[in-house]
Amino acid sequence: MLKNNNNYKFWFITGSQALYGPEALQQVEADAKKMVSALNAAHNLPYPIEFKLVATTSENITQLMKDANYDNSVAGVITWMHTFSPAKNWIRGTKLLQKPLLHLATQVLDYIPYDTIDFDYMNLNQSAHGDREYAFINARLRKNNKIIFGFWGDKAIQKQIAQWMDVAVAYNESFNIKIVTFADKMRNVAVTDGDKIEAQIKFGWTVDYWGVGDLVSYVNAVDEADIDQLYEDLHDKYLFVEGENSKEKFDHNVKYQLREYLGLKKFLTEKGYSGFTTNFEDLVGLEQLPGLAVQMLMAEGYGFAGEGDWKTAALDRLLKILGHNRATAFMEDYTLDLRQGHEAILGSHMLEVDPTIASDKPRVEVHLMDIGGKEDPARLVFTGRTGDAVDVTMADFGDEFKLISYDVTGNKPEKETPHLPVAKQLWTPKVGLKAGAEGWLTVGGGHHTVLSFSVNSEQLADLSKMFDLKFVDIK
Numbered sequence: 131m132l133k134n135n136n137n138y139k140f141w142f143i144t145g146s147q148a149l150y151g152p153e154a155l156q157q158v159e160a161d162a163k164k165m166v167s168a169l170n171a172a173h174n175l176p177y178p179i180e181f182k183l184v185a186t187t188s189e190n191i192t193q194l195m196k197d198a199n200y201d202n203s204v205a206g207v208i209t210w211m212h213t214f215s216p217a218k219n220w221i222r223g224t225k226l227l228q229k230p231l232l233h234l235a236t237q238v239l240d241y242i243p244y245d246t247i248d249f250d251y252m253n254l255n256q257s258a259h260g261d262r263e264y265a266f267i268n269a270r271l272r273k274n275n276k277i278i279f280g281f282w283g284d285k286a287i288q289k290q291i292a293q294w295m296d297v298a299v300a301y302n303e304s305f306n307i308k309i310v311t312f313a314d315k316m317r318n319v320a321v322t323d324g325d326k327i328e329a330q331i332k333f334g335w336t337v338d339y340w341g342v343g344d345l346v347s348y349v350n351a352v353d354e355a356d357i358d359q360l361y362e363d364l365h366d367k368y369l370f371v372e373g374e375n376s377k378e379k380f381d382h383n384v385k386y387q388l389r390e391y392l393g394l395k396k397f398l399t400e401k402g403y404s405g406f407t408t409n410f411e412d413l414v415g416l417e418q419l420p421g422l423a424v425q426m427l428m429a430e431g432y433g434f435a436g437e438g439d440w441k442t443a444a445l446d447r448l449l450k451i452l453g454h455n456r457a458t459a460f461m462e463d464y465t466l467d468l469r470q471g472h473e474a475i476l477g478s479h480m481l482e483v484d485p486t487i488a489s490d491k492p493r494v495e496v497h498l499m500d501i502g503g504k505e506d507p508a509r510l511v512f513t514g515r516t517g518d519a520v521d522v523t524m525a526d527f528g529d530e531f532k533l534i535s536y537d538v539t540g541n542k543p544e545k546e547t548p549h550l551p552v553a554k555q556l557w558t559p560k561v562g563l564k565a566g567a568e569g570w571l572t573v574g575g576g577h578h579t580v581l582s583f584s585v586n587s588e589q590l591a592d593l594s595k596m597f598d599l600k601f602v603d604i605k
C-alpha cells in the first residue's frame with residue numbers, strides 16, 4: 131500500500147508527584163514500564179508504545195509535550211495517573227500539546243486486594259481519584275482528548291486503544307495528504323464544491339489543479355514494453371473477459387488503461403500526490419475516461435473521487451490510512467430498492483469502484499460508456515461484500531465542514547445486472563433506509579461517499595474531535 135510519511139509510535143507518560151517519596155516513584159516507574167511492555171508484547175496494537183516519563187512537575191510535563199510536538203514519529207501521547215498527580219502541573223504542557231491525546235484511565239490491578247490492602251497500597255495506587263483530577267483539567271481545557279476506561283490487560287480495552295491509534299495516525303497523516311484535481315469539478319454541481327483553503331487550514335489537505343494536458347504528456351510517454359509486461363502480470367490478479375469485443379479491441383482498450391495507470395502513477399509519485407480526481411467532461415487528449423487505471427491506484431491506497439470531487443478524494447485517502455486500506459471505497463448512491471423487506475441502496479460509479487471491497491475475483495471487461503463521448507473504457511467488474519460498515523461524506527456549508535455518516539449493513543446485490551457492467555455494492559443504513567435517508571438528506575449529505583468495512587463510528591467521532599470538526603452520526 132501507498133506508505134505513510136512516517137513510522138509512527140506513541141509516547142506513554144504516567145502521572146505522579148514527589149509527595150510519596152522516591153521509593154514510591156520507583157515503583158510507579160517500574161509498573162508503568164511493565165504495563166507498556168505487556169501492551170506491546172500482546173501484539174494487539176498496530177503501533178508501538180514507548181515509555182517516556184513519570185510526570186511529577188510542570189517543568190518535566192511541559193518539556194515532554196514540546197518534544198512530542200517536534201518529533202514527527204510521535205503520533206500521539208498516552209497518559210495514565212498511577213498516583214494522584216496535581217493537575218495544575220499539567221496545564222501548560224497539555225495546552226501546548228498538538229498531537230492526539232489518549233487518557234487511559236486504568237489501574238495496575240483489576241481487583242481490590244482486600245486481605246492485604248493498606249495505606250502504602252493506597253499511596254501507590256490512586257488511579258480511581260487521580261484519573262478524575264487529571265480528567266478535570268483536560269475537560270476544563272476543552273482538549274477533546276480520548277478517554278478509555280477499563281483494565282489495561284483486557285483485550286477489549288486493547289482493541290479500543292488500537293482503534294484510537296489508527297485514528298491518531300490518520301490525523302497526523304492528514305496534514306500530508308496532497309490531492310491533484312485533473313480539470314476542475316463537474317460543471318454546475320454544488321455538493322462537491324468547497325473551500326480548499328479552509329480544508330487545508332482544518333485538515334492539512336493540499337489540493338492542486340493540474341490540466342489534463344499535463345497528465346496526457348505522462349500517459350503518452352509510457353513505454354510500450356512496460357504496458358505489455360503489466361498486461362501479462364495482471365492475469366494472476368484478475369480474470370480477463372473479452373465478451374463481445376474482438377481480441378484486438380479488448381487488448382487495445384485494456385492496454386490503454388494500463389498506459390493511463392502507469393502515466394498517472396508516475397505523475398503522482400514524482401509530484402508527491404496521494405490522491406486525485408478526474409472529470410469526464412474534460413478528457414482532451416485522453417482516449418478513455420480512466421477506469422481500470424483508477425481502480426488499480428485505489429487498490430494501492432490512493433484516494434480518489436470522480437467529477438473533480440476533491441473533498442471525497444481526500445476523505446477516501448484519509449479513511450484508507452485509518453483502515454489500513456482494507457475494504458474502504460469511494461462510492462456513489464446509485465439506485466434504490468424501496469420495497470418493504472428489501473430496502474437498500476445500490477452503490478456504484480460509472481467505472482471507478484474500488485476493488486478493496488470485492489468479494490470475488492474482479493473481471494477486466496470492456497464496455498461502451500454513453501457519457502463522456504470517448505472510447506469504450508476497460509474497468510474491473512466485481513461484487514461487493516457483506517458486513518458491518520460506515521458510509522461517510524464531507525459537506526462544506528461555507529461556515530463549517532460537516533462529517534456525515536451512518537452505520538450500514540453491506541450486502542451483495544440480489545441479482546446480476548447484465549446491462550450495467552460496473553462493480554456494485556448494496557447497503558442498508560442500520561437505522562433503516564427511510565430514517566437513514568431522511569436524516570442524510572436533512573443534514574445535506576452528498577451522493578459521493580466513502581464506504582468502509584474497516585472503520586467504525588467511534589473512530590469517526592474520535593477523528594472529528596481531533597479536527598474539532600462537526601460530526602453528524604445518523605442513528
Ligand code: MN
Binds near residue numbers: 436437462479578
Ligand atoms: Mn459521481
